[in-house]
Amino acid sequence: MVDNSRFISFEGIDFSGKTTQIDLLTNQLEQMGEHVLIIREPGGTKISERIRDILLDINHDEMTDLCEIFLYSAARNQLINDKIINELETGNFVIADRFVDSTTAYQGFGRRIPMDLIRDINRAATGGLLPGLTFILDINPDQVLDRKKQRNLEIDRLESTGDDFYERIHKGYHKIAELDPIRVKLIDATESINQIKTKIWEFVSQKMNFKY
Ligand code: TMP
Numbered sequence: 001m002v003d004n005s006r007f008i009s010f011e012g013i014d015f016s017g018k019t020t021q022i023d024l025l026t027n028q029l030e031q032m033g034e035h036v037l038i039i040r041e042p043g044g045t046k047i048s049e050r051i052r053d054i055l056l057d058i059n060h061d062e063m064t065d066l067c068e069i070f071l072y073s074a075a076r077n078q079l080i081n082d083k084i085i086n087e088l089e090t091g092n093f094v095i096a097d098r099f100v101d102s103t104t105a106y107q108g109f110g111r112r113i114p115m116d117l118i119r120d121i122n123r124a125a126t127g128g129l130l131p132g133l134t135f136i137l138d139i140n141p142d143q144v145l146d147r148k149k150q151r152n153l154e155i156d157r158l159e160s161t162g163d164d165f166y167e168r169i170h171k172g173y174h175k176i177a178e179l180d181p182i183r184v185k186l187i188d189a190t191e192s193i194n195q196i197k198t199k200i201w202e203f204v205s206q207k208m209n210f211k212y
Pocket of ligand 1: 040
């Protein structure tokens with residue numbers, strides 16, 4: 001099995017601030033002379049980007065839950081084999097904007113696909129590869145709604161129906177962190193960008209034995 005210590009994933013519901021923190025961490029690592037590949041799920045390879053288009057097409061609202069999970073997992077398997085393993089073997093960092101915990105949170109807790117099936121599908125898709133560190137940027141769905149309203153952004157179907165889909169995902173992420181505390185770090189996403197950046201850097205430098 002490939003060494004996963006340079007594999008870091010970011011998780012959280014949309015608008016948790018993942019992209020900002022991914023860019024900041026990448027800059028810090030690059031300043032230390034490290035090479036970093038950022039990947040975004042679903043996507044990151046020719047085939048996985050096409051799967052992304054199918055998944056995120058708003059006209060596909062008849063998609064079944066199982067079709068959805070198989071597509072996310074198919075895109076992930078392709079990405080691991082096309083890119084992630086090579087990069088890690090070369091000694092580069094891989095920073096993932098979402099990985100397997102998104103499937104557990106969204107399809108497992110959100111869509112309520114049974115957890116034993118989620119585990120089997122995740123394992124088949126990843127061959128057991130997990131990030132060495134995962135940051136969940138923790139924000140509750142009401143705070144996301146506030147952020148969206150402040151920026152005059154559209155509220156999507158699930159958010160507006162009062163469905164507790166995002167609430168289940170939010171709680172699911174907490175459960176994921178609770179079950180795997182060494183790998184998964186829950187970070188309060190309502191703190192300032194700089195406070196969050198500092199916390200993340202502490203975990204990364206501790207894990208990598210960086211002196212700073
Ligand atoms: P994003 O690129 O804006 O994060 O959008 C990806 C969407 O896909 C986001 O709403 C979360 C969702 N998703 C899942 O439901 N399951 C998964 O396994 C992954 C990777 C993403």
